[in-house]
Amino acid sequence: MIVxxxxxxxxxxxxRAEIDFNENINIIYGNNAQGKTNIxxxxxxxxxxxxxxxxxxxxMINFDENEASLxxxxxxxxxxxxxxxxxxxxxxxxxxxxxIPVKRNSDLVGSLNVVFFGPEYxxxxxxxxxxxxxxxxxxxxxLKVQYMNSLSDYKKLIEQKSALLKDDKxxxxxxxxxxxxxxxxxxxxxxxxxxxxxxxxxISKKIxxxxxxxxxxxxxxxxxxxxxxxENKIKNLEEILKKKAEEMFHRxxxxxxxxxxxxxxxxxxxxxGQSLKLFGSQGQQKTAVLVQKIAEVxxxxxxxxxxxxxxxxxIMSELDSQRQDFVLNKLSNxxxxxxxxxAERLKVLKDANFIxxxxxxxxxxxCI
Numbered sequence: 001m002i003v004x005x006x007x008x009x010x011x012x013x014x015x016r017a018e019i020d021f022n023e024n025i026n027i028i029y030g031n032n033a034q035g036k037t038n039i040x041x042x043x044x045x046x047x048x049x050x051x052x053x054x055x056x057x058x059x060m061i062n063f064d065e066n067e068a069s070l071x072x073x074x075x076x077x078x079x080x081x082x083x084x085x086x087x088x089x090x091x092x093x094x095x096x097x098x099x100i101p102v103k104r105n106s107d108l109v110g111s112l113n114v115v116f117f118g119p120e121y122x123x124x125x126x127x128x129x130x131x132x133x134x135x136x137x138x139x140x141x142x143l144k145v146q147y148m149n150s151l152s153d154y155k156k157l158i159e160q161k162s163a164l165l166k167d168d169k170x171x172x173x174x175x176x177x178x179x180x181x182x183x184x185x186x187x188x189x190x191x192x193x194x195x196x197x198x199x200x201x202x203i204s205k206k207i208x209x210x211x212x213x214x215x216x217x218x219x220x221x222x223x224x225x226x227x228x229x230x231e232n233k234i235k236n237l238e239e240i241l242k243k244k245a246e247e248m249f250h251r252x253x254x255x256x257x258x259x260x261x262x263x264x265x266x267x268x269x270x271x272x273g274q275s276l277k278l279f280g281s282q283g284q285q286k287t288a289v290l291v292q293k294i295a296e297v298x299x300x301x302x303x304x305x306x307x308x309x310x311x312x313x314x315i316m317s318e319l320d321s322q323r324q325d326f327v328l329n330k331l332s333n334x335x336x337x338x339x340x341x342x343a344e345r346l347k348v349l350k351d352a353n354f355i356x357x358x359x360x361x362x363x364x365x366x367c368i
Contacts, residue, residue, distance in 0.1 A: 001113060001309050002335050003043055007071040010062040011087075012038040013360035022353040022367065025336045029343040030357040036339040039357070040116070040311045043337065046072050046083045047114040047142060049095055049105030058089045066090070074112055077306065081111060106145050106152075113142050113300055117293045118313035124292070125276050125285040129266035136267065139296050140196050143303050147192050154185045158258050166256045179249075182261060183241050189262045190224050190241075194234055196299075197222045197267060203295040203302075208271075211287060211326055218288060221268040225260060290323060294330055307334035314339050316346070 002023045008014040013035045028036045037053075041060070044052045054060050061068040068087040075081070086094040095102040102108045116138075124131055141148035161178045164170055201220040208218035222229040225244050233240060248260040269276040269288045276285055300308040310331060316324050316338060328349065338346065343354055356363040 001306055002075040003072065003112070003309055003337075004075065005071075005073040006039065006042055007069075008039075008042060009070075010065040010068040011042060011070055012060055012062065014038065015062065015360065017361055019355060019362055020365070021335075021337075022351065023335055025338065025349055025352040027343050027346050027349075027352055027354045028337060028339045028357060029341065029354065030363070031341060034357045035360040036357050037118075037313050038360075040313050040337055040339060042070050043072065043112075043309065044114055044116055044311065045070060045085055046074070046108070046112045048138065049085075049093075049102070049108045052116055057087050057093045061087050061089060072112075076112055083108075083111070106148050109142055109145050109148060110304075113304070113306070113308035114311055115139075115293060115296045115300070115308050116311045116313070117290075117315050119315060119318050121289055121293070122286050122315075122318055124289045125269050125280065129264070132267045133263075133265055135292075136193060136196070139200075139299070140192060142308075143196075143300070144192065147189070150185055150188055154182070154189060154261075155263070157182050157185065158261065158263055161258050162256075165252055165258070170253075179245055183238070183245055186225075186241055186262050187238050190229065190237060190265075191234060193224070193262070193265065194222055194229050199299055199302075200292065200295050203298050204291050207291045207294055207330075208288070211291065211323075216271050216284075217273075218291065219270040219273070221270060223266045223268060224262055225264075286319070287323065290319070290327065294327070297331060297334070310334055310336045312336065312338045314341070316340055317342075 003021055005018065005020050008017045019039065028039055030036055041051055041053055051057075051060060066089045070085045072083040073080070074083070082098055084096040084099075088094075095105075095108055097108060097111055121131075121135070124135060137147075137151060141151065157178055161175070161182065164175055164178065197220050201218070204218050204220065208216050225241065227233060227240070227244075245260050252259050269280075269285075271280060271284060271288070274280070276288055280288070297308060297310060300306065312327075316327075317340065319327065324345075340346065346352065347354070352367075354366045356365070
């Protein structure tokens with residue numbers, strides 16, 4: 001997959017900008033707060049139809065304006081494609097693909113696949129489970145539209161159940177119906193997550209052994225509904241979840257919240273059998289996340305036959321020279337976008353396109 005050009009109008013700090021990219025490495029550089037990350041966000045929008053940063057769409061509209069638009073020319077699945085997104089403070093966001101309106105975000109999924117890696121991901125191992133779940137969900141959603149839709153349906157059911165649990169006059173029959181639906185979706189979500197965690201683990205093991213010179217064995221342990229999920233539990237998952245739901249229901253009534261379900265899932269990264277969160281050094285934790293991201297890239301290639309577009313947001317400054325070299329050498333067969341404040345070290349890269357950004361506009365573009 002290749003992003004060829006982006007047009008921005010009143011998007012973030014860009015009044016108007018048209019930027020062409022090459023199919024190899026694009027280095028977007030400049031001082032802090034100039035708008036480098038905004039370009040990556042603009043590209044990301046065309047993968048899932050929503051931002052990786054903003055909670056609300058109107059946050060992406062320039063402060064002085066009421067409307068914004070983005071246009072993206074890209075190549076995907078052996079076809080040239082054109083995407084357009086219109087943002088309005090008073091109306092719902094509009095998305096077009098090849099000039100055809102996209103009614104749901106899920107209809108856009110798969111057109112442009114991206115893997116995003118920013119400094120915030122380096123804390124993926126040591127912080128709480130929310131971001132680990134989110135990272136996994138973003139990956140699977142781009143590969144399986146059914147998963148994205150099921151995840152959305154599941155979240156709505158949990159919201160309904162939470163509201164019902166807080167109601168003094170609970171409708172027990174409706175609550176029972178909700179639980180049945182939640183269990184059915186939970187079975188699908190857990191099985192799908194388990195499948196992809198195992199695929200990521202298989203690829204990650206090889207990369208971790210390579211980067212550690214054969215010294216570190218990386219494992220990903222999937223924890224759902226208070227259980228370590230394995231093949232045996234997957235075989236009898238529906239029965240196990242029904243029993244767990246019954247056991248947890250009294251606690252849910254007591255605390256007025258949904259305690260049971262995959263919305264509390266977690267992934268434990270382990271090196272040589274020990275939890276990285278508890279026993280790993282900061283360097284090991286960073287490396288494990290780096291390995292995970294490279295594995296995601298490789299998984300896209302295995303699943304759909306194409307590499308995704310890789311977005312590296314100011315990540316190179318967080319890695320030592322050895323890990324920087326490993327990333328750039330390992331990921332040389334795809335289009336990469338790198339934002340940074342200092343592009344000097346990266347000028348050794350062949351076929352790189354250097355784009356300098358200043359105050360929301362392109363100052364200069366140089367191909368090396």
